Amino acid sequence: MTARTESIRRSLNRMLLIASGAGLVLISAGFLAYEFFSFRQSSLEQLQTLSRAIGSNCAAALAFENPEDAASVLSALKADPQIVAATLYDVHGRAFAAYPQGQPAAQFRARGAHAGFEFGRLGLTAYQPVTDGAKPLGMLFVRSDLTSMYGRLGIYTVLMAVGISVSLALAYFMSSILQRRLLRSIERLAETARAVSERQDYTVRAEPTAVEELAPFTQTFNQMLAQIQGSEGKLREQLGRLSLLQSITRATAERQDLASMFQVVLVSLEKDLPIDFGCFLQYEAGARELTVSGLGSAGQALVARLGLSERGVVPVDADGLSQCIAGHLVYEPDVTAVPFPFPQRLAQAGLRSLVIAPLIVEKQVFGALVATRLQAEAFSSGECEFLRQLSEHVALASHQSRLYGALQQAYDDLRQTQQTVLQQERLRALGQMASGIAHDINNAISPVSLYTESLLEREPNLSERARGYLGTIQRAIEDVARTVSRMREFYREREAQLTLERVELNRAIRQAAELTRPRWSDLPQQRGLMIDLKLDLTETLPEIMGAENEIRDALTNLIFNAVDAMPGGGTLSLRTFKVGVAETGERSVLEVRDTGIGMDEETRRRCLEPFYTTKGERGTGLGLAMVYGMAARHSAELEIESMVGRGTAVRVSFPAMSGSLVSNVSAPDAPRGPARCLRILLVDDDPLLIQSLRDTLQEEGHEITVTPGGQAGIEAFTAAHAGLEPFDVVVTDLGMPYIDGRKVAAAVKALAPATPVILLTGWGQRMIASQERPAHVDRVLSKPPRLSELRASLSELVA
Amino acid sequence: MALVLLLCGAMSDTPSEYQVKAVFVYNFSHFVEWPSRSFPVANAPFAIGIVGADPFGTRLEEAIRGERINDHPLVLRRFQDASGIEDCQILFIDRSQAKRLDEILASLDHRSVLTVSELDGAAERGVMIQFAMKENRIRLRINPQSARAAGLVISSQLLRLADIVNSSVER
Numbered sequence: 001m002t003a004r005t006e007s008i009r010r011s012l013n014r015m016l017l018i019a020s021g022a023g024l025v026l027i028s029a030g031f032l033a034y035e036f037f038s039f040r041q042s043s044l045e046q047l048q049t050l051s052r053a054i055g056s057n058c059a060a061a062l063a064f065e066n067p068e069d070a071a072s073v074l075s076a077l078k079a080d081p082q083i084v085a086a087t088l089y090d091v092h093g094r095a096f097a098a099y100p101q102g103q104p105a106a107q108f109r110a111r112g113a114h115a116g117f118e119f120g121r122l123g124l125t126a127y128q129p130v131t132d133g134a135k136p137l138g139m140l141f142v143r144s145d146l147t148s149m150y151g152r153l154g155i156y157t158v159l160m161a162v163g164i165s166v167s168l169a170l171a172y173f174m175s176s177i178l179q180r181r182l183l184r185s186i187e188r189l190a191e192t193a194r195a196v197s198e199r200q201d202y203t204v205r206a207e208p209t210a211v212e213e214l215a216p217f218t219q220t221f222n223q224m225l226a227q228i229q230g231s232e233g234k235l236r237e238q239l240g241r242l243s244l245l246q247s248i249t250r251a252t253a254e255r256q257d258l259a260s261m262f263q264v265v266l267v268s269l270e271k272d273l274p275i276d277f278g279c280f281l282q283y284e285a286g287a288r289e290l291t292v293s294g295l296g297s298a299g300q301a302l303v304a305r306l307g308l309s310e311r312g313v314v315p316v317d318a319d320g321l322s323q324c325i326a327g328h329l330v331y332e333p334d335v336t337a338v339p340f341p342f343p344q345r346l347a348q349a350g351l352r353s354l355v356i357a358p359l360i361v362e363k364q365v366f367g368a369l370v371a372t373r374l375q376a377e378a379f380s381s382g383e384c385e386f387l388r389q390l391s392e393h394v395a396l397a398s399h400q401s402r403l404y405g406a407l408q409q410a411y412d413d414l415r416q417t418q419q420t421v422l423q424q425e426r427l428r429a430l431g432q433m434a435s436g437i438a439h440d441i442n443n444a445i446s447p448v449s450l451y452t453e454s455l456l457e458r459e460p461n462l463s464e465r466a467r468g469y470l471g472t473i474q475r476a477i478e479d480v481a482r483t484v485s486r487m488r489e490f491y492r493e494r495e496a497q498l499t500l501e502r503v504e505l506n507r508a509i510r511q512a513a514e515l516t517r518p519r520w521s522d523l524p525q526q527r528g529l530m531i532d533l534k535l536d537l538t539e540t541l542p543e544i545m546g547a548e549n550e551i552r553d554a555l556t557n558l559i560f561n562a563v564d565a566m567p568g569g570g571t572l573s574l575r576t577f578k579v580g581v582a583e584t585g586e587r588s589v590l591e592v593r594d595t596g597i598g599m600d601e602e603t604r605r606r607c608l609e610p611f612y613t614t615k616g617e618r619g620t621g622l623g624l625a626m627v628y629g630m631a632a633r634h635s636a637e638l639e640i641e642s643m644v645g646r647g648t649a650v651r652v653s654f655p656a657m658s659g660s661l662v663s664n665v666s667a668p669d670a671p672r673g674p675a676r677c678l679r680i681l682l683v684d685d686d687p688l689l690i691q692s693l694r695d696t697l698q699e700e701g702h703e704i705t706v707t708p709g710g711q712a713g714i715e716a717f718t719a720a721h722a723g724l725e726p727f728d729v730v731v732t733d734l735g736m737p738y739i740d741g742r743k744v745a746a747a748v749k750a751l752a753p754a755t756p757v758i759l760l761t762g763w764g765q766r767m768i769a770s771q772e773r774p775a776h777v778d779r780v781l782s783k784p785p786r787l788s789e790l791r792a793s794l795s796e797l798v799a
Numbered sequence: 800m801a802l803v804l805l806l807c808g809a810m811s812d813t814p815s816e817y818q819v820k821a822v823f824v825y826n827f828s829h830f831v832e833w834p835s836r837s838f839p840v841a842n843a844p845f846a847i848g849i850v851g852a853d854p855f856g857t858r859l860e861e862a863i864r865g866e867r868i869n870d871h872p873l874v875l876r877r878f879q880d881a882s883g884i885e886d887c888q889i890l891f892i893d894r895s896q897a898k899r900l901d902e903i904l905a906s907l908d909h910r911s912v913l914t915v916s917e918l919d920g921a922a923e924r925g926v927m928i929q930f931a932m933k934e935n936r937i938r939l940r941i942n943p944q945s946a947r948a949a950g951l952v953i954s955s956q957l958l959r960l961a962d963i964v965n966s967s968v969e970r
Binding site: 057059060061063064065066069132133135 | 819823826829830866868936937939954956957959960
């Protein structure tokens with residue numbers, strides 16, 4: 001780029017004007033020069049001829065010295081107006097005659113004896129010797145004035161200047177017209193180029209030009225434009241596909257399940273690529289068929305004609321599908337030409353061109369993307385490439401979604417497990433705490449219970465008032481014991497005493513409903529409320545193994561809760577139903593559902609915890625905890641579903657009876673004391689308890705030996721066993737320092753296997769949780785021991 | 800050289816009448832054409848004759864010395880009478896021959912001899928060129944008839960300078 005730009009028109013004009021001007025000036029100058037010289041020459045010749053003629057005519061005048069005649073001859077020069085002067089000199093150099101007459105003779109410089117001429121300031125001078133034959137007679141000088149010649153040349157010059165000007169003007173005019181034609185073409189080209197550069201409009205074309213040199217240029221320019229347009233179109237297509245790819249990728253990234261991912265890909269393809277029909281096929285490695293796992297929504301009519309359906313099966317032939325399964329992208333420009341079932345199926349539906357792109361993850365083909373169009377040969381290589389890339393993206397996304405699903409599942413499982421563990425841990429901690437409290441309370445009230453019972457039985461002389469007080473004490477103790485045992489209901493899993501029997505859930509439900517009628521029917525009616533009980537019982541319910549009373553109690557608790565949750569009345573539904581199949585294990589489910597206030601999330605999470613209650617003073621917080629204990633002991637699953645304002649449903653799902661049967665052994669009322677007096681060894685570290693036990697058992701007529709610890713107990717038993725009077729029965733506390741009840745029992749059994757050992761425990765549940773029943777122990781009794789239980793056990797074991 | 804001397808002499812003083820006439824006589828040879836038959840051979844001398852007394856002295860001799868007319872050397876011949884005058888190309892008839900003029904002319908009998916005389920009325924009597932003084936200048940009188948009759952052609956230039964005279968006596 002030069003700093004200075006100049007229009008072609010101006011340059012051309014200038015060049016043309018310079019060239020033609022120079023030519024014209026040269027020609028004119030040449031012409032003028034020619035004119036000048038030829039005129040001079042002709043003037044000279046004319047002058048010489050004239051002077052020769054005059055000279056020869058003057059010869060006689062000179063020869064015979066007749067100046068008049070010479071003058072008259074010279075006067076003939078008048079005929080030529082250019083002749084301004086002439087002088088005839090005689091042989092002596094004297095002026096003989098002159099022209100014009102009457103004027104002084106013009107002076108001429110003397111010359112030799114030869115003819116000649118001279119161009120001088122005053123004009124052209126010719127001199128001619130005058131002779132008569134060989135003899136010189138004189139010399140004639142004639143001067144011609146050249147002003148006329150110069151005048152003529154001046155006129156010529158002016159004319160030529162005018163001619164040149166006119167020629168130049170004409171040339172300028174003509175060239176302007178011609179240039180306009182020429183430049184018009186160039187300007188059109190420039191306009192086209194400007195349109196291209198400013199508007200990026202590559203569809204414009206330069207008009208064909210009549211200028212020969214510009215024609216190939218225009219043609220090339222147009223070809224270039226066509227190429228740019230083509231490339232730009234391709235680029236635009238590519239960009240479009242890229243953005244489509246991106247939007248599809250983004251859309252798939254937002255979806256985590258394959259089905260919706262496939263759907264969004266197909267919808268995008270059918271809308272934006274576009275294709276007429278698309279579907280996804282899934283492939284299991286080694287299978288000879290593909291499963292339809294996603295159908296485009298655009299071509300519903302097509303789908304109907306194709307006979308494809310979700311989860312439908314497409315067999316693999318030696319056609320494009322097998323190629324695709326091998327991992328290749330397949331393009332069939334015209335499926336009618338492919339003699340295999342799948343392409344033919346597409347062809348019958350009116351589809352012509354087909355692209356199958358494999359979905360590959362970790363070098364494994366797991367599916368294919370099928371894209372079709374109604375026109376034959378409708379897919380460009382760019383689109384095939386796009387589909388291949390898209391299929392790679394989809395494959396990756398689906399792989400990620402699978403991984404994500406697995407991860408989510410694992411995470412959910414982990415969280416579930418964590419929550420369960422947390423719950424169990426909390427319940428276990430609570431259980432331990434409750435167990436410890438129960439133990440201490442049981443120990444503490446054992447003497448009270450024993451003495452009260454003993455007093456009431458053994459002291460007939462008691463005043464009515466004392467008897468009344470003792471009765472009150474006994475009832476209070478029993479209340480305490482019941483509360484403690486209810487608390488224990490929660491944490492114990494399955495007591496040794498728990499006996500399983502066939503239980504008919506339907507019957508238990510009916511009984512519970514009947515038992516609780518006052519709560520859900522009578523009481524609300526008194527307050528003018530209506531609670532509607534609906535029983536929905538499945539008659540063919542499998543029987544389960546369990547403790548019917550526990551189940552009944554649990555049901556009662558659930559019904560109470562349901563009624564409490566419906567302070568404004570509502571519907572109480574009791575259902576039983578069966579889930580699962582015989583092979584995987586049937587389960588019988590009972591459900592208690594209310595339409596009450598429901599529970600919020602916090603309450604729902606904590607409702608199983610003991611002592612957690614929403615009923616304030618009225619609730620113990622043990623109802624659902626007890627239900628949970630029951631369910632745990634029955635290997636049943638407890639499920640609570642609740643929504644605030646909509647109600648709560650509690651489902652207990654029992655495993656169906658597996659076959660093992662334990663006969664219903666209900667503890668019979670013990671006979672009143674053994675027939676004979678027994679020697680009993682009491683081992684306990686609690687002095688109050690051991691005191692009360694000794695007292696009451698002695699009153700029963702037994703011979704009691706007490707020892708304050710495990711070691712002392714063993715020693716006493718060993719001594720007695722070695723002696724004459726061994727013990728008949730050993731009653732030992734479980735929890736003692738150093739040597740506990742189990743070791744005592746073991747020692748006793750080691751010496752005398754036949755000697756029964758009764759274990760007293762305030763822990764009960766914990767011991768039983770660790771082992772079903774301790775070895776060497778014949779009976780476990782919980783604290784506070786009931787006199788009646790003791791009696792029964794003694795008479796049973798020593799019978 | 801002679802001319803230069805002549806010119807030098809002429810420059811020194813005004814030329815005399817006969818000096819001019821001698822040059823004139825010589826000059827006639829340039830303005831008159833003689834038929835070729837007037838020369839017996841190609842390089843025959845061109846003779847200027849003087850019949851009677853010679854008024855020129857040496858002037859005519861000086862004027863023609865070394866000069867040639869074409870291939871003809873110029874010679875001067877003097878005649879006392881008419882005998883032999885026919886062999887001249889130019890014959891100057893002196894005043895002394897006034898009485899014998901007709902005889903001389905008759906003896907020439909149309910021969911191609913240019914006759915020149917300074918006798919008054921000579922031209923009318925048949926002499927071809929007569930010198931006449933007029934306004935103190937030598938003028939020529941020419942009788943073209945006589946010249947034509949003698950087969951001579953007088954240049955028109957010469958004729959233009961001269962007074963044309965016709966023969967008064969028809970012969």
